[in-house]
Amino acid sequence: MRSLDETCDTFDIGGDLTVHRLGFGAMRITGPGIVGPPDDPTEARRVLDRAVELGVDLIDTADSYGPGTSERLLREAGTPDDAVVATKGGLLRSPDGDWLRHGDPDYLRNAALCSLDRLGVETIDCYQYHAPDPDVPIEESMHALADLKDRGLIRHVGVSNVSVEQLDRARDVVSVATVQNEYNVADRTHDDVLAVCEDADIGFIPYFPLGGGDLGSTADVLADVADAHDATARQVALAWLLERSPVVLPIPGTSSVDHLESNVAAADLDLTDDELARLSA
Numbered sequence: 085m086r087s088l089d090e091t092c093d094t095f096d097i098g099g100d101l102t103v104h105r106l107g108f109g110a111m112r113i114t115g116p117g118i119v120g121p122p123d124d125p126t127e128a129r130r131v132l133d134r135a136v137e138l139g140v141d142l143i144d145t146a147d148s149y150g151p152g153t154s155e156r157l158l159r160e161a162g163t164p165d166d167a168v169v170a171t172k173g174g175l176l177r178s179p180d181g182d183w184l185r186h187g188d189p190d191y192l193r194n195a196a197l198c199s200l201d202r203l204g205v206e207t208i209d210c211y212q213y214h215a216p217d218p219d220v221p222i223e224e225s226m227h228a229l230a231d232l233k234d235r236g237l238i239r240h241v242g243v244s245n246v247s248v249e250q251l252d253r254a255r256d257v258v259s260v261a262t263v264q265n266e267y268n269v270a271d272r273t274h275d276d277v278l279a280v281c282e283d284a285d286i287g288f289i290p291y292f293p294l295g296g297g298d299l300g301s302t303a304d305v306l307a308d309v310a311d312a313h314d315a316t317a318r319q320v321a322l323a324w325l326l327e328r329s330p331v332v333l334p335i336p337g338t339s340s341v342d343h344l345e346s347n348v349a350a351a352d353l354d355l356t357d358d359e360l361a362r363l364s365a
Contacts, residue, residue, distance in 0.1 A: 109337030187217030
């Protein structure tokens with residue numbers, strides 16, 4: 085199969101980190117429930133190695149994936165040497181699996197230092213505030229990340245799970261290079277946030293780009309378009325995202341080499357104007 089070097093255009097994160105627009109989400113290389121090591125560490129390593137071979141050079145992760153497991157696996161695979169790694173902090177896992185927001189500035193500074201150590205790097209390419217904490221003004225959290233950037237420990241700052249209002253407040257404190265919100269062909273709740281990203285040339289990283297396997301009311305149209313291209317519905321959903329905006333950077337995740345190769349092949353699809361209109365209706 086062709087690599088992304090031959091099939092996918094690029095985006096400059098923060099104006100200076102050029103990546104292919106189809107990335108990889110490293111959440112699923114952890115254990116069941118996103119806790120602990122993967123059931124098959126060898127396969128997880130194969131997925132990471134194959135992603136780089138295919139030209140994937142944007143890898144998204146977080147300190148809460150494992151927790152810490154995903155970042156350590158990336159270091160062991162040498163991924164930070166071959167790709168831009170965007171990690172996240174500010175979201176914790178409770179013993180019963182709940183996601184807990186924690187935006188205390190001192191906590192974020194320490195979390196970033198721990199991510200530096202797990203990734204084995206001196207500077208994190210892009211550090212994203214995982215989710216605003218309702219008990220901490222977003223400005224306080226962003227000042228902590230701005231300080232880390234000033235110290236050279238973070239190259240670029242990103243935010244995740246934000247509204248337009250929260251994004252504006254974050255940008256008043258520090259330059260924001262990426263926004264990561266849930267977004268896919270079936271869920272366009274954050275169209276307004278994407279519009280701001282387009283205007284400001286901010287990378288928009290849609291998580292759950294495949295809707296966690298459930299693309300709802302678009303399923304029939306996706307299947308029809310997929311048949312026309314001898315492709316899968318998942319590939320069409322990714323192709324739609326790549327067509328949706330030049331700032332969109334999808335990060336489909338998987339623990340399987342076969343699924344990885346299928347996802348990357350989505351960059352080959354050339355959807356017609358009619359198909360895009362039907363999918364976007």
